[in-house]
Amino acid sequence: MEDRNKLKTDLSEIGEFGLIDILTKDLKSKNTSTVFGVGDDATLLRYRDKDILVSTDLLLEGVHFNLTYTPLKHLGYKAAIVNFSDIYAMNGRPKQITVSLGISSKLMLEDIKSIYEGIKLACEKYGVDIVGGDTSTSLTGLTISITVIGDPVGENAVFRNSAKENDLICVTGNLGSAYLGLQVLERERVLFEKGKGSLPSLEGYEYIVGRQLKPEARKDIIEALWEKEILPTSMIDISDGLTSELLHISKSSNCGCHIYSEKIPISEESAQTAEEFNMAALTAALNGGEDYELLFTVAIHKHEKIRQLKDVSVIGHIVKQEKGNKLITPDGQAVELQAQGWKHI
Amino acid sequence: MEDRNKLKTDLSEIGEFGLIDILTKDLKSKNTSTVFGVGDDATLLRYRDKDILVSTDLLLEGVHFNLTYTPLKHLGYKAAIVNFSDIYAMNGRPKQITVSLGISSKLMLEDIKSIYEGIKLACEKYGVDIVGGDTSTSLTGLTISITVIGDPVGENAVFRNSAKENDLICVTGNLGSAYLGLQVLERERVLFEKGKGSLPSLEGYEYIVGRQLKPEARKDIIEALWEKEILPTSMIDISDGLTSELLHISKSSNCGCHIYSEKIPISEESAQTAEEFNMAALTAALNGGEDYELLFTVAIHKHEKIRQLKDVSVIGHIVKQEKGNKLITPDGQAVELQAQGWKHI
Numbered sequence: 001m002e003d004r005n006k007l008k009t010d011l012s013e014i015g016e017f018g019l020i021d022i023l024t025k026d027l028k029s030k031n032t033s034t035v036f037g038v039g040d041d042a043t044l045l046r047y048r049d050k051d052i053l054v055s056t057d058l059l060l061e062g063v064h065f066n067l068t069y070t071p072l073k074h075l076g077y078k079a080a081i082v083n084f085s086d087i088y089a090m091n092g093r094p095k096q097i098t099v100s101l102g103i104s105s106k107l108m109l110e111d112i113k114s115i116y117e118g119i120k121l122a123c124e125k126y127g128v129d130i131v132g133g134d135t136s137t138s139l140t141g142l143t144i145s146i147t148v149i150g151d152p153v154g155e156n157a158v159f160r161n162s163a164k165e166n167d168l169i170c171v172t173g174n175l176g177s178a179y180l181g182l183q184v185l186e187r188e189r190v191l192f193e194k195g196k197g198s199l200p201s202l203e204g205y206e207y208i209v210g211r212q213l214k215p216e217a218r219k220d221i222i223e224a225l226w227e228k229e230i231l232p233t234s235m236i237d238i239s240d241g242l243t244s245e246l247l248h249i250s251k252s253s254n255c256g257c258h259i260y261s262e263k264i265p266i267s268e269e270s271a272q273t274a275e276e277f278n279m280a281a282l283t284a285a286l287n288g289g290e291d292y293e294l295l296f297t298v299a300i301h302k303h304e305k306i307r308q309l310k311d312v313s314v315i316g317h318i319v320k321q322e323k324g325n326k327l328i329t330p331d332g333q334a335v336e337l338q339a340q341g342w343k344h345i
Numbered sequence: 346m347e348d349r350n351k352l353k354t355d356l357s358e359i360g361e362f363g364l365i366d367i368l369t370k371d372l373k374s375k376n377t378s379t380v381f382g383v384g385d386d387a388t389l390l391r392y393r394d395k396d397i398l399v400s401t402d403l404l405l406e407g408v409h410f411n412l413t414y415t416p417l418k419h420l421g422y423k424a425a426i427v428n429f430s431d432i433y434a435m436n437g438r439p440k441q442i443t444v445s446l447g448i449s450s451k452l453m454l455e456d457i458k459s460i461y462e463g464i465k466l467a468c469e470k471y472g473v474d475i476v477g478g479d480t481s482t483s484l485t486g487l488t489i490s491i492t493v494i495g496d497p498v499g500e501n502a503v504f505r506n507s508a509k510e511n512d513l514i515c516v517t518g519n520l521g522s523a524y525l526g527l528q529v530l531e532r533e534r535v536l537f538e539k540g541k542g543s544l545p546s547l548e549g550y551e552y553i554v555g556r557q558l559k560p561e562a563r564k565d566i567i568e569a570l571w572e573k574e575i576l577p578t579s580m581i582d583i584s585d586g587l588t589s590e591l592l593h594i595s596k597s598s599n600c601g602c603h604i605y606s607e608k609i610p611i612s613e614e615s616a617q618t619a620e621e622f623n624m625a626a627l628t629a630a631l632n633g634g635e636d637y638e639l640l641f642t643v644a645i646h647k648h649e650k651i652r653q654l655k656d657v658s659v660i661g662h663i664v665k666q667e668k669g670n671k672l673i674t675p676d677g678q679a680v681e682l683q684a685q686g687w688k689h690i
Contacts, residue, residue: 040504041434042398043400044435051380052389053390055388055443056477056478056490060447060485100403100490136408140405140483143488145445148387159381
């Protein structure tokens with residue numbers, strides 16, 4: 001077999017500044033708020049008629065991604081999307097990102113270019129400028145740290161802490177898909193490593209695997225809410241699983257929530273895959289994470305307007321704090337919602 | 346020997362959200378531009394009468410710091426300072442930072458609190474708010490990614506690309522100290538690991554070791570320039586060494602530079618230590634890096650005003666591009682300045 005690295009360029013041949021030049025040479029700004037981007041100690045932005053929103057996410061090899069089954073271009077795309085999603089979740093529009101890369105020695109110039117291509121593709125699609133960053137050697141794994149800057153749609157950012165009793169609880173898209181996609185990828189990785197499968201078989205799982213490897217952020221929903229003049233009373237994106245995010249809203253807003261299990265949107269492929277894994281699809285939807293859908297609340301009188309929105313499900317309502325955070329099953333049982341959250345390994 | 350970890354708290358006991366609560370519970374905003382900090386998908390900032398500056402730095406264990414001789418509190422302090430320095434280098438004032446941590450399994454709650462104490466100490470001293478971030482398990486080393494936001498002093502950010510022929514080239518403080526401090530720390534580490542020294546002996550090296558482990562950013566100089574109404578024509582901070590930064594200014598400004606070797610400020614302790622290491626102190630000053638001093642150019646008619654500034658040395662002047670980037674030695678020889686820069690390991 002040919003040595004694939006023969007066709008590739010070692011980063012030591014070009015150095016840090018050479019790498020930065022290659023990665024950033026064709027960057028063009030799409031936003032007027034970007035005054036001066038890459039090429040100095042700091043970026044200069046102009047947001048004089050608007051407040052600004054800032055968010056940041058750190059992605060680490062082995063924790064947030066596994067390079068065995070994650071194409072580098074997809075990884076770059078996802079790294080950008082998860083950041084954009086945080087700005088949409090504030091009822092905002094992402095405008096700029098900075099990209100910091102810690103590059104392990106096994107990666108070549110072409111690999112870094114692939115990551116950057118994915119980031120650029122996401123930026124192109126969502127109208128975001130790359131305005132700065134940092135690159136470094138990493139002695140350990142690949143590290144991607146992105147910070148995103150944007151502004152609220154209209155005048156109003158939407159926080160987690162302002163849900164009110166009787167508000168409707170809404171989610172976009174469907175839940176659990178990204179988690180189930182990950183289970184399929186992990187199964188194929190184990191089989192592959194044991195030599196029991198020559199190439200991963202992902203047929204029939206394209207949708208959920210796509211949700212895991214190349215998620216989208218719900219720009220469309222933020223635009224639709226703006227067009228319909230619906231200002232959510234609270235909003236968050238679903239990165240850690242529906243339950244965890246619902247509890248964030250409840251805690252911040254000093255309220256409780258009741259959601260109905262049969263209202264929670266689950267894709268056909270997710271339902272089938274969950275069955276295959278002997279797992280309740282509902283569990284994946286409640287605790288799975290990485291769907292990057294939006295969870296938001298709206299005043300009850302917006303009910304008719306919400307019904308007209310594509311791809312939005314009403315799954316329950318906000319209640320007084322003392323009524324707790326409950327999942328109501330079809331037979332009327334109320335189960336306490338409990339977060340799984342992040343575990344330190 | 347007592348198990349030191351017995352006195353410490355495992356992060357798995359408290360989880361991600363518990364950790365965030367502990368680290369951020371006593372944060373108070375010092376800046377009016379901080380509207381909503383930690384606790385939502387994004388931070389809300391208000392800079393309506395000003396442009397904003399954004400910069401980011403990634404610090405990786407084994408590349409940017411060695412935990413063998415870096416106290417965690419110092420590490421946090423330095424991680425914040427190197428970011429502040431980028432904003433000062435734009436003639437700006439840092440106002441907010443986001444802090445992302447990738448936490449390796451060997452670190453306990455108390456360790457993370459020490460890092461955060463250092464970051465908070467720097468923020469307190471420089472008037473900066475911690476407004477967000479991300480925490481994650483790291484399967485490899487400790488990762489610190491900080492993004493800083495600030496605004497220009499007055500109306501004018503100062504870039505690298507606007508130095509003009511005949512401008513004076515100025516540096517603050519002295520150069521090479523941080524690099525020589527690192528050499529001392531490395532020497533003691535090696536002796537310690539070989540069992541030839543029970544405890545590191547840093548006596549007589551306090552100043553240069555301090556410059557390496559706990560650098561400061563030149564807020565004082567930015568304030569003094571403002572008071573004296575001196576607007577530099579270009580500016581950069583010295584993170585990679587004087588030569589590398591000078592070449593950035595020359596390249597961006599389409600000019601050359603001539604600097605005089607005997608004008609380059611070197612501390613007494615640096616000079617002595619360099620001799621001990623059989624190294625030219627000038628080499629450390631030119632290529633050492635991590636001093637976080639400011640390098641800037643001013644119009645020649647500002648000469649008298651510059652002379653009145655404490656801790657600023659005029660080391661040369663800007664020339665036409667075709668005259669090149671030269672170091673002039675006391676005997677009048679002109680040596681081409683060549684960058685060392687970053688090497689991919």
